[in-house]
Structures are given as structure tokens and as C-alpha cells.
Amino acid sequence: MHIQDILSNSKPSLSFEFFPPRTESAWEDLYQAIRELEPLGPSFVSVTYGAGGGTRELTHDLVVRIKQTTSIPPVPHLTCVGHTEQEVSEILELYAAAGVSNILALRGDPPKDRPDYDWSESGFRHASDLVKFIRKFNESGKHPDSRGFGIGVAGFPEGHPATPNRVDELDFLKAKIDAGADYICTQLFFDNHDFLDFRDRCDLVGIHVPIIAGIMPVTSLSGMRRMAELAAGARYPAKLMQALGRAKSPSAVERVGIHYAAQQCADLLNEGVDGIHFTRSIKATRPKRFTTV
Numbered sequence: 001m002h003i004q005d006i007l008s009n010s011k012p013s014l015s016f017e018f019f020p021p022r023t024e025s026a027w028e029d030l031y032q033a034i035r036e037l038e039p040l041g042p043s044f045v046s047v048t049y050g051a052g053g054g055t056r057e058l059t060h061d062l063v064v065r066i067k068q069t070t071s072i073p074p075v076p077h078l079t080c081v082g083h084t085e086q087e088v089s090e091i092l093e094l095y096a097a098a099g100v101s102n103i104l105a106l107r108g109d110p111p112k113d114r115p116d117y118d119w120s121e122s123g124f125r126h127a128s129d130l131v132k133f134i135r136k137f138n139e140s141g142k143h144p145d146s147r148g149f150g151i152g153v154a155g156f157p158e159g160h161p162a163t164p165n166r167v168d169e170l171d172f173l174k175a176k177i178d179a180g181a182d183y184i185c186t187q188l189f190f191d192n193h194d195f196l197d198f199r200d201r202c203d204l205v206g207i208h209v210p211i212i213a214g215i216m217p218v219t220s221l222s223g224m225r226r227m228a229e230l231a232a233g234a235r236y237p238a239k240l241m242q243a244l245g246r247a248k249s250p251s252a253v254e255r256v257g258i259h260y261a262a263q264q265c266a267d268l269l270n271e272g273v274d275g276i277h278f279t280r281s282i283k284a285t286r287p288k289r290f291t292t293v
């Protein structure tokens, strides 16, 4: 089922993002966590893709395992960086053969140790090129579903650091939708005004596909620092930082972070959000328990 179908059957969607684990024991922990998550009926789970295809096999293996052994639809992330068209085509064929229905099409970032990265090394320069390519793949009839893959793309409520011109940025986002993407999943954000304003701006420029909100509960101060680096530009509002600053222990930090995220979600649900995607929130180690918000 395409994400669009899932959303039209039961909006808002509730979904989670996983990193593919690198060790056997972390695999087992994660897999157990997925099993515990299953009774909560998540709409889908997505699996990240290491920059430059660093987790290529791991992402594929986790996605296929989820597809084959659970009732949760998996959505693989796929990035352009470092991939030729031929390689992407092979990856799509594998997912199609496994009956995977959706792909999150991303550009990815050049490796940190390659500031002079030459984009001609990749078959695709922008995520919109990858979206076009997947559309063509869909039209080739290689997917068992005659519609092919549903395609998601990234959106940035606080803006993407490479495009300071926010008007151009919306045009680039619209180009991804015009190329054939059918939903947007956003970068994490901590101030709902940023998301709601982004949603309004999308509407104004004619972007009318569902927009799923990326939410990351802060569960540790070190994790927050790491995310500030990874999700470059994400702003931690003073209200959140004050509350975290009052927390006297790691478990209190976790409680504050989860409480803040729950309030964000409640507010977004009141605002009629299409879906909530808990991003980078599932560690390879098994959480003690899952709670619903």
C-alpha cells in the first residue's frame, strides 16, 4: 500500500524510524523492539540509509525482514550520493521483488571528509532527479504493483542549510512533488510554529501532498548535541532548554524530552497534521517499553 493510501484510510499516520543495526545482538534487540511495537499498529516504519550507501545491505536486509515477518509496511530511505543510475536501478529491483511499496527519495550529504565532493560522481545531483528516476522505473512495469513505488521526499520546516533563499527552497521542494513525489516527511523540529508555517507556505506555492511531521523526543543531552549536528539548523527553543536544564538526572532529562514531544504531538493533532513520524528515536538497543502519546 502506498503511504498516500495509508493516509487516506486512517489519517493521521503514526510511524517510526530505525537505523539499521551493525551487530548481531543489536539486530536482535531492534527486532524484538519492532515486535513490541507491532501491537500498537504503527502505520509504517522507515529505515535510514547511511551516507554514500554505507548501510546499503543493512538497510535492505532490515527492510526485507520487516516486510517478510511483520505486518508493518517498511519504507526504505534511499540517497543519491555516490550512486550511479545502474546501482539505484538494482536497488529498486530488489525492493520491487520483495514487494516493498514505498521509497523515501533523498539526496543525502557528501561524506564529511570530502568537502570537495564532486557531484558528477553520483548519477543524481538532487533528490528531484532521483524522484524522476523512480517514476521512470515505475512506468517500466518492473514492480509487481502496476503503480510501482509510492515516493516520499524530505521537507525542512526551518529551511535546509544549503539554500538560505527560502523562496527558492520552496520552488525546489515543489520540483520534487512535480517530479512525482506523493508525500513529504519533514526534518525534526521542536517549535510547532515552524511546521505550521511551513505547511501554510507549501499550500501557498501549490504543494498539496500530505506532510508528515518529524518529531524527535530528546532522551539525553548527548543525543541532543548529536542531533544538533546531524539535523543542521534545528533550533531547540528556550522553553525546552530551560526544562532540560532543570532536569537533575539522565532519567529526568528523558522524562522532560518525552513530555515535551508528547505536547508537540497533541498540538499537531489538534492542528490536523497528516501524520507524525518519530525520527531517530529508536535506538539499536531495546527501549524498556513503548508508550503511546
Ligand SMILES: Cc1cc2nc3c(=O)[nH]c(=O)nc-3n(C[C@H](O)[C@H](O)[C@H](O)COP(=O)(O)OP(=O)(O)OC[C@H]3O[C@@H](n4cnc5c(N)ncnc54)[C@H](O)[C@@H]3O)c2cc1C
Residues within 6 Å of the ligand: 047, 048, 049, 050, 051, 052, 077, 078, 079, 105, 106, 107, 108, 109, 125, 126, 127, 128, 154, 155, 160, 161, 162, 163, 168, 169, 172, 176, 185, 186, 187, 188, 214
Ligand atoms: C525525513 C528525513 C530523512 C532523512 N534520511 C536520511 C537517510 O536515511 N540518509 C541520509 O544520508 N540522509 C538522510 N536525510 C538527510 C538528507 O539527505 C540531507 O538533509 C540532504 O542534505 C538533503 O536531502 P534532500 O533529499 O532534501 O535533498 P534535495 O531536495 O536535493 O535538496 C538538497 C539541497 O539542494 C537544494 N536544491 C534542490 N534542488 C535544487 C536545484 N535544482 N538547484 C539548486 N539547489 C537545489 C535544496 O534547497 C537543498 O538545499 C534525511 C532527511 C530527512 C528530512
